[in-house]
Amino acid sequence: MLSIAMFMSNLVLLMPLLISLVASEYTSFTYHGFRSANVILDGTAEITSNGLLKLTNNDTARQMGHAFYPYPVSFKKSLNGTASSFSTTFVFAIAPEYRGLGGHGIAFVIAPTRGLPGALPSQYLGLFNSRNNGNATNHVFAIELDTVQDFEFDDIDDNHVGIDINGLKSEKSATAGYYVDDFYESYSTPVRLRGGQQIQVWVEYDGVEKQINVTLAPLTVDKPVAPLLSLSRDLSPIIKDNMYVGFSSSTGLLVSSHYVLGWSFKVNGHTPELVIYKLPMVPWISRDKRMSKFLTIGLPVMVTCLVLVAISSVIRVIRRKMKFAELLDDWELDYGPQRFKYYHLFVATKGFSENELLGRGGFGKVYRGVLPTSYIEIAVKRISHESRQGMREFVAEIASMGRLRHRNLVPLLGYCRRKGELLLVYDYMPNGSLDKYLFHQPTLTLGWSQRFGIIKGVASGLFYLHEEWEQVVVHRDVKASNVMLDGELNARLGDFGLARFYDRGSDPQPTRVVGTLGYMAPELYRSGKATTSTDVFAFGAFLLEVACGRRPIERTEDVLLLDWVFSQLNRGEILEAGDPNLGTDYVAEEVELVLKLGLLCSNSEPAARPSMRQVVQFLEGDVPLPELPSVGLYASGLSFAMSYPVASMDKVFTPLSFVADSLLSGGR
Structure with missing residues (x-):
């Protein structure tokens, strides 16, 4: 048993060396057809009976196919981690379902894993998806032969070759073609990628000069002297020590059969040339026979039925247009x-x-x-x-x-x-609205650090609306249910259906009083004017809501949240107002800051409220929060007196908090 344990221990230690030996052993191969080739397939990829590597077909839309050499290739043999030189050549053909119409393309790819898990078809070519496209952590190098122009990736046209690094926005691209020796520097002879012809591609990387060259030409043309694309780029940060090489292809709404006829690859040296007569044939004739059969048999039947179908088709089109009709003013x-x-x-x-x-x-x-x-x-x-x-x-x-x-x-x-x-x-905000995590029996309780980050995020958004944009934007409905959380629980203020815009320096005009009970400033009922100050009041209610885990107005309780927090402050126990769900894992100074700032923003006197600029400064700790005064009860309701400089004015304000009757009389 001891010897077995020692053997297993030594085997574990030797595994990196064994992987390195396997990776370095298979550094050169040539395939004329793939009938007996050693490749791993997934998706729609298959080997046809005559040895063609068929990555996608004309029968399956929005699918992808991959074919990879099964063993990792060692790209870094030097101790300094520099990527080695490599070269490859392959012959491909794209046979669209309808001549001249097809998608999406084919790519030669070097990747850290086989199969490219998580990749999507259509414009992503089976290489990436919407979330990882462009990420530096992909470590993917690819040469795309793209037959669809995708504006989101800044494609130059629908017939181009591109050098891609970690994403589908090509580092460099050019319309498919090749340079004639006598006319290099003037123009290139175009090549139609989806024209059905057999095309050869050469990809070469010089690890010393850090130069990538991509050349292509029809199979009947010798390799051009000048490459179509050249890019100076060190691939050492992109390519890991051991990588996989292969092909990826995908279809969209329009489909194509993407074929690879032959493939040669070599690290540290020139790849062996492919022998044309050894390559399998692409089945163009059978495609034409199928089309001919369709024209001779299917078309007459269709013409016979056309009269009967026409009427119903017109009716369907009219109904469809009515169903999906749009307006444009x-x-x-x-x-x-x-x-x-x-x-x-x-x-x-x-x-x-x-x-x-x-x-x-x-x-x-x-x-x-x-x-x-x-x-x-x-x-x-x-x-x-x-x-x-x-x-x-x-x-x-x-x-x-x-x-x-x-x-x-x-x-x-x-x-x-x-x-x-x-x-x-x-x-789409995958985590929904904030109130779900505060009031609707959430499975995930937000900790204080998350809540404090959300508060600062909403404050930053309101500051942008009030002072940083070209006009003054008053949101008019700041509350937890209108704060959305993205995938990383970052706050996103939404629902601008009640927003109002004002030119800077202008006086807001009275409007219909709208908003949500508990967040509406008392002056709204007197003047009907929505201002940045009324947004600050709503933000104060929002602060108390997040810190206390309670709504501003609870129908089952007689005490308003604002009054209750005031009473806790008056007793010197303001931290007792914090959400019990926080437990003891919170920063007392931050909780106290948020609660007091919520009271300050909820002052019933508009001029006594801080601006959102000051709110951001308080939250960031750039400016200390002024001390709140003692609190007393008066016949007119809960009130407090304070001296607080706003806009360079020192004035004593004696604001009154909401009176419940007036608060409940308005709203949305």
């Missing part, structure tokens, strides 16, 4: 957000299925969706016909959110209008 041309097709939103939300429903509110229903082309997760707010808000609030939200850009605001991606329906499209 002149005012919409002035706003920047992208306009989405109703059909795309319908598909993304699975027909606005109840299974995709995220929640209901005063504006209507909110659905989760996944865009069918980009696979981006979205939240679609579908405003109901019965909504008391309406077109003006809808326009305000488009105007504001479409142009506002801040890390603590929910970004508006676009919108759509269809008959009486108003739809807003946002980034």
